[in-house]
Amino acid sequence: MSEQGEIRKQYWDKIYSLRPTEEMGWHQDIPEISLSFVRSAGLPKNISIIDIGAGESSLASHLVEFGSSRLTILDVSEKAVQRSRDQLKDHASKIRWMRTDILEFVPDQQYDLWHDRACFHFLTSDEEVSKYVEITQKAVVPGGYLILGTFSLQGPMKCSGLPIRRYDHRLLRKTFLGFKLEKFQYLDHITPAGKLQNYIFCLFKAED
Template identity: 40%
Template sequence: MNNASQHHWDHVYETKAEDEVSWYQANPQHANELMKLFNLPSGAAIIDVGGGDSHFVDAMLAAGYSNITVLDISAAAINRAKARLGEKADQVTWIVSDVTGFNPTKQYDLWHDRAAFHFLTTEEQITQYVSIAGQAVKQAGYLLLGTFSENGPTKCSGLEIKQYSEPAMTARFSADFERIKCIYEDHVTPANKVQHFIFCGFRRK
């Protein structure tokens, strides 16, 4: 576990309300559009990587999915998501882990990540993530990845991030995944700033 990173994120989730963080999104729109393409059955194994206290898990539960895992480096984030969901939290598997040290014990039909991958800025971290995602996703399963685009911010939560273009993201995952479709989204932060995201859907070869 990267202690500096864990401390940073725990501090964020302990000191800011959910709608005080720039990434807050009441309704995960990108998920709706790309999820329709995947057409997953309700028992599909879904993992939200760097899920924080995102409402993605709420949307998946509301859509009838019953096999959901949320992974985050911050225990504070996970605790907040659990508290929000109340009894429904028992239907979810929660994992506190740095994704680059994640050792999956099962395979998933969908690996979802909105705005966590782009915090990995060294070649070593990025290579580890790509390799772990490749191991964790079932053959013909899906990867749905959202990062700041080349027209997006260069920092998030005070940390440097790595921006992605469609070719750059496609190339990064090309060993194990084929790109299905990428979409762009202007995310409006609670402070009314626009952040340009790219979301790409991939299928495991």
């Protein structure tokens, strides 16, 4: 891993060692919007799915319960991956785990569905954003889907002490070349401390 990747790993490992899952600002009991976007893509159960910067999200367990058998979880933090594995108990063995920085991810397969809630927005330079988009263009099958949830232009300027880049659906549409914007939704997430954070969620389809 690069020096920058190692710095990110250590930062996020520290964040995860400070608090339990339920107290993290981004925590949600049920990832309702993500699940509704997955449903609206109308995909069969045996598709390959990757969740980027998955942390301890319960999305994986919902997808496993739904019947997904080809699920990959990627996160830069070893602690997040370990805690997520522990939470998933017996289901953990059905999942492919990747502990890596997304910017250093070299996919060895293509995915029918790419999901990212609150990871992409930590990429703040044009170079990082371009690199991420380039990876999605290679990693998502033609006709496959990409679900992206980031802080909106009305959302906070920082997350977990780190600067983030904010978007609206127009900016995301311009950013994700090679993908067609099928659907978007703005919504307020209420943090465990009771603060409102506005997100933009987009469902993109990879061009054939």
